[in-house]
Amino acid sequence: MGVVSFGAPPPSSVGRRVGAAMSVAANTGTSAAHRASAFFFRHPVLKLLLFLLPGVLWLGVVYLGSLGSMVSYSFWRLEEFTGLVVRDFGFTTYEELFSRANIDIILRTTAMAAAVTVGCGILAFPLAYYMSRYASARMKTVLYLAVLMPLWSSYLVRALAWRQILAGEGVLLWVLDKLGLDPLVARLLDVPVIGGPSLVQSYIGMFTVFVYLWLPFMVLPIQAALERVPLSFLEASADLGAKPWLTFRRVVFPLALPGLVAGSIFTFSLTLGDFIIPTFFGTSGFFIGLQVYVQQGTAGNLPLAAAFTVVPMAIMTVYLLVARKLGAFEAL
């Protein structure tokens, strides 16, 4: 229990009190212990409070308090000449947020998040479908772990791998060269918006890395949704004369949609808030996460950084409301 006393002060006193109560009960023998348990049995509300207090204080004070302080920063502004934060309530920072250049950043990030979500959906669906419909029990466990492991393992390390794969002399170009496909890459990099001087410095490269990183988040909810589609539905559809493709389009896909939307919450939100990938991949165009990182760091403009984080929060709130309409929460 003493551990709780590390860090924030509020939960610690409660933690120590619980710890003290426990050790007293243990030291003075069973009668005291019994008296204590009887006391808590008669006062269930007190017991409940004791259980809830440390966690609620931590998350309520430390976390929600922090979110509140961040939002208040977004209504303060940076004095340009002194570089100090002026703590006057106002909308100056928000006027700066909605400047032409910053709107571009927001649109660019949202477009990338949407593209990544679609990319993940296209790659995830066949794998999820195979897992839920055809894989043997053993194979299913293997595939489940194969999808789950990258989800838990270091995201930075996996991004680092792509830096090495997409490098100029790297493995991807070597393989494509052996297959005689390198002119295709050159042509792809020449395409205006998505191209660039190299695979690393282009939105194609960035898109690939994002899809790779968030793919497991898309596979698992789709698989869970497909798992719940009864086989009899497919049989009924076939009995009524539907060809497999029609069955897929009219029966399987609509039932898998909540899972797809649930997965898209992750792929969309994670792309919106990322700053590591735009640091190493893509062109000079900024992304929301990178802008937050630069504004709070080298630029020293905490108010603008705070205002920028309000954007993904607002987008995700709208996204979640729509997702709930589509039944995605039941699929989580």
Add this chain to the structure above:
Amino acid sequence: MSAGMQRAGLGLKLVTGAVVAFLYVPLAIIFLYAFTTQSAGFRFPPPGLTTEWFGIAFRNPEIWEALRLSLAVAGVATLVALALGSLLAAAVARTRFFGREAISFIVILPIALPGIVTGLALRSSFSLLGVPFSMWTLAIAHATFCVVIVYNNVLARLRRSSPSIVEASADLGASGLQTFRYVILPNLATALLAGAILAFALSFDEIIVTTFTAGQQRTLPIWIFNSLFRPRQRPVTNVVAMLVIAMTFIPIMIAQILTRDPATSRSRPPR
């Protein structure tokens, strides 16, 4: 249903295999480049293979310092998450009260919102309160998003076990402490262990919230992030990356086995 539909088509099998390969080939690349003789680039195939980078990494005090900090932060964050997460789970699982749904929501919020939001929120409140950045600010930040992991694991276990075992224990004369020691704890042990392992792994390789809540401190992920800007001795980064993969993969595998739900791992129903 026609017999042909019960077996996957070749196309679907190939796509499935390709997607799984897509997930794992990059990790193999990390391993390969830890052995390349080229110190500044990523030429493929590597011009030669060597194990010298392991020795160089091993003798680098920066890496040991970063590893020590990462372990300390993850350790403290895990302990806090264990205490807070299991208490909250116990309260939510066994009692109905006003605001019960709000608990589940607030627990998941730090991980549901993008990392920059959680990171910047904590950073702004630390700077507002004048708290200097240290290992403790990192531990507070990590604990905040690790609570949900323990909470979910313990809650799932409590929902699967019957509340009557606690009543039975009390009827047989056990005190609350004895019931906890001999009934509740053995029942929860593997869920707690799995939750702790996952929370530890999550904290150990977290980078986004970490960047915002660290001052001069460098955890292992921050060390890797910084080393990406250095053109020399690239393979040393890969050696450290291999270490990070090993430190997360093996424990997570164990956590998965510990929490395998007998209901989901059963074989498919007969068709």
